[in-house]
Amino acid sequence: MECTVRSQTGFDLLELGGEVDLQFSHKLRETILGSLKTGNPLLIDMAKVSYIDSSGIASLVEGFQTAKTSKLQYGLLNISNAAMQVLTLTRLDKIFDLHSSTDQFKQKLQ
Amino acid sequence: MASIAKHVESLGAYCITAMEQTGRTFNMLLQVLWELLHPPYRFYPIVRQMYFIGARSLTLIIVSGVTIGMVLGLQFYNILQRFGSVELLGAGVALGVIRELGPVMTALMVVGRAGSSITAELGIMRITEQVDALECMAISPDKFLIAPKVVAGLLSVPLLTMVFDFVALFGGYFVGVKMFGVAEGSYWNGMTDAVEWQDVRLGLEKSFVFGVLVTLICCSRGFYMHLTKAGSQGAEGVSSATTDAVVLSSIAVLFSDFLIGALA
Amino acid sequence: MTGNTPTTNAITIRDLVVDYGPRRILNGINLDVPHGQIMVIMGQSGAGKSTLLRCILGLKKPTSGSIQMLGTDIATASRKEIYKARKQIGVAFQGGALFSSMSVAENIQLALHEHTDLDEKTIQIMTRIKLDMVNLLEAENLMPSELSGGMAKRAALARAIIMDPKLLFFDEPSSGLDPSTAAELDQLILTLKKGMGITIVVVTHELDSIFKIADHIAVMKDGNLILTGTPQEIIDSTNPEIQGMLNRKPRETIVDTDAHLRRLTGDF
Numbered sequence: 115m116e117c118t119v120r121s122q123t124g125f126d127l128l129e130l131g132g133e134v135d136l137q138f139s140h141k142l143r144e145t146i147l148g149s150l151k152t153g154n155p156l157l158i159d160m161a162k163v164s165y166i167d168s169s170g171i172a173s174l175v176e177g178f179q180t181a182k183t184s185k186l187q188y189g190l191l192n193i194s195n196a197a198m199q200v201l202t203l204t205r206l207d208k209i210f211d212l213h214s215s216t217d218q219f220k221q222k223l224q
Numbered sequence: 225m226a227s228i229a230k231h232v233e234s235l236g237a238y239c240i241t242a243m244e245q246t247g248r249t250f251n252m253l254l255q256v257l258w259e260l261l262h263p264p265y266r267f268y269p270i271v272r273q274m275y276f277i278g279a280r281s282l283t284l285i286i287v288s289g290v291t292i293g294m295v296l297g298l299q300f301y302n303i304l305q306r307f308g309s310v311e312l313l314g315a316g317v318a319l320g321v322i323r324e325l326g327p328v329m330t331a332l333m334v335v336g337r338a339g340s341s342i343t344a345e346l347g348i349m350r351i352t353e354q355v356d357a358l359e360c361m362a363i364s365p366d367k368f369l370i371a372p373k374v375v376a377g378l379l380s381v382p383l384l385t386m387v388f389d390f391v392a393l394f395g396g397y398f399v400g401v402k403m404f405g406v407a408e409g410s411y412w413n414g415m416t417d418a419v420e421w422q423d424v425r426l427g428l429e430k431s432f433v434f435g436v437l438v439t440l441i442c443c444s445r446g447f448y449m450h451l452t453k454a455g456s457q458g459a460e461g462v463s464s465a466t467t468d469a470v471v472l473s474s475i476a477v478l479f480s481d482f483l484i485g486a487l488a
Numbered sequence: 489m490t491g492n493t494p495t496t497n498a499i500t501i502r503d504l505v506v507d508y509g510p511r512r513i514l515n516g517i518n519l520d521v522p523h524g525q526i527m528v529i530m531g532q533s534g535a536g537k538s539t540l541l542r543c544i545l546g547l548k549k550p551t552s553g554s555i556q557m558l559g560t561d562i563a564t565a566s567r568k569e570i571y572k573a574r575k576q577i578g579v580a581f582q583g584g585a586l587f588s589s590m591s592v593a594e595n596i597q598l599a600l601h602e603h604t605d606l607d608e609k610t611i612q613i614m615t616r617i618k619l620d621m622v623n624l625l626e627a628e629n630l631m632p633s634e635l636s637g638g639m640a641k642r643a644a645l646a647r648a649i650i651m652d653p654k655l656l657f658f659d660e661p662s663s664g665l666d667p668s669t670a671a672e673l674d675q676l677i678l679t680l681k682k683g684m685g686i687t688i689v690v691v692t693h694e695l696d697s698i699f700k701i702a703d704h705i706a707v708m709k710d711g712n713l714i715l716t717g718t719p720q721e722i723i724d725s726t727n728p729e730i731q732g733m734l735n736r737k738p739r740e741t742i743v744d745t746d747a748h749l750r751r752l753t754g755d756f
Contacts, residue, residue, distance in 0.1 A: 136604050136651070143610060167652040169606055172613035203683030204617050353585035356547055360657075361599045362574040368602075 293395020346446030
């Protein structure tokens with residue numbers, strides 16, 4: 115699993131890739147919660163996610179809830195097919211803020 | 225002749241079954257030891273089982289302890305009075321309770337109170353496929369189900385025995401001193417003079433052995449219920465396994481009591 | 489996704505024989521379950537379906553033969569290897585087999601608590617995601633004794649998929665359920681296959697659900713696999729035994745009144 119945070123203007127971009135499974139999802143959780151602590155909005159790029167299991171999804175959900183309570187924007191970007199299937203299956207595709215480009219997310223920030 | 229042969233045959237079959245069951249129980253002990261030596265170590269399940277085996281048997285132990293103490297006080301008083309040596313009452317009650325009756329009665333109470341329900345619980349888990357479900361989740365039933373019960377038995381029975389001993393001494397005190405007027409000082413002093421450390425140790429050793437024996441036999445009868453003849457008979461199988469477990473573990477307690485007493 | 493080379497089959501069974509005392513329960517079974525598909529094992533009671541399932545799960549040692557499940561030969565593997573293979577599978581038992589001393593949520597979380605060191609919050613969310621998938625969120629804190637038959641089966645399914653298994657076994661999903669609940673479960677099984685790509689093995693004798701969910705069907709009778717094929721192949725089969733199972737004919741009408749009366753009253 116790859117999981118790196120880059121600072122952009124006005125928000126943080128988390129690039130997620132590879133297989134997000136039981137072994138690695140705690141790292142994803144820490145990264146998301148750590149990034150949200152800085153008080154920046156968070157956009158998670160999921161284009162390179164080849165596999166994500168429900169522990170990974172659970173980490174995304176917890177991050178979303180944390181962002182909401184601290185009134186931060188929190189979005190998912192370029193969901194890969196593999197990830198989209200899991201999101202649909204768990205009926206979370208309608209819950210998350212899904213974006214197809216960074217600009218779309220930036221517009222929301224204003 | 226034919227009927228003799230038949231009897232020999234059924235005796236043989238019985239012996240084989242008995243040996244199989246003993247083997248399975250012993251194997252279970254080895255499995256439990258193996259699991260206890262390997263991580264992850266979990267204490268909460270043991271505490272939970274100790275509550276079940278120990279704490280919930282406490283009332284029963286206290287009531288039966290007091291009663292046994294009173295009975296002993298009564299009997300010893302009657303006998304000692306004939307020889308004019310009632311000042312030995314405290315010693316008699318204490319030795320009888322600490323060396324023999326405390327561990328044995330406590331173990332038998334635990335058999336009836338907790339042992340039977342251990343067998344029934346595991347038997348029901350077996351016939352409702354809960355044991356299979358655990359296996360399929362890659363969780364060892366020996367570690368998850370059996371080990372906490374055996375460890376809890378090992379720890380609870382000695383503790384309960386101490387409680388039993390303690391209240392039984394007061395039961396004897398009540399009958400001897402309060403009812404028959406034995407001098408209070410001679411009751412307690414006779415006790416402290418007569419009881420030696422090795423008596424206490426013997427009682428404790430017994431209760432440790434009983435604790436393991438009882439939980440192990442009851443676990444094995446319930447857990448391996450499907451391997452016995454009655455195993456496929458559902459609820460009836462559970463009830464006969466429970467009866468078996470109670471009978472067997474009671475006998476095991478009494479017999480090992482004799483063995484330990486003879487070897488000590 | 490750990491180290492398994494993607495072979496074509498999730499399960500490959502060769503010449504599986506099981507004896508129980510002098511009785512032969514399974515008589516040389518050969519079966520392939522392809523990845524990502526639903527295999528239904530059907531047959532009447534006593535045909536050997538449950539024994540076959542127990543062998544695949546490693547709960548019963550076969551007399552001879554081999555069972556490759558996700559790259560492990562269950563028939564010869566050590567206990568440790570079997571446990572490792574089992575971490576990638578989920579099993580939903582017939583009656584649910586929920587642990588009666590734990591709540592529904594605790595039942596579902598058990599494997600996560602035992603096998604992972606995930607954060608408690610993550611485990612809680614995962615549990616609720618699975619409960620939501622089987623439409624049982626409101627039952628989270630109930631005890632198994634408080635569930636209806638259908639709820640228990642759904643809770644068992646949630647427990648079986650909590651670790652996102654590659655292979656799911658479902659024993660009699662629709663037996664004893666009312667038609668609408670049974671249909672709901674069938675739908676759920678199809679969704680799991682499509683959404684998560686899980687290979688699913690279903691053991692059942694309910695014809696309605698078989699043809700709704702199956703990609704492949706294996707028909708068992710008296711310890712033998714008499715036919716394997718797609719649903720269409722099963723329907724088209726000219727094998728009289730299979731046709732007999734598909735069209736359960738009512739027993740012949742009583743012709744000899746006197747004889748039947750005598751049978752009932754016992755007067756001869």
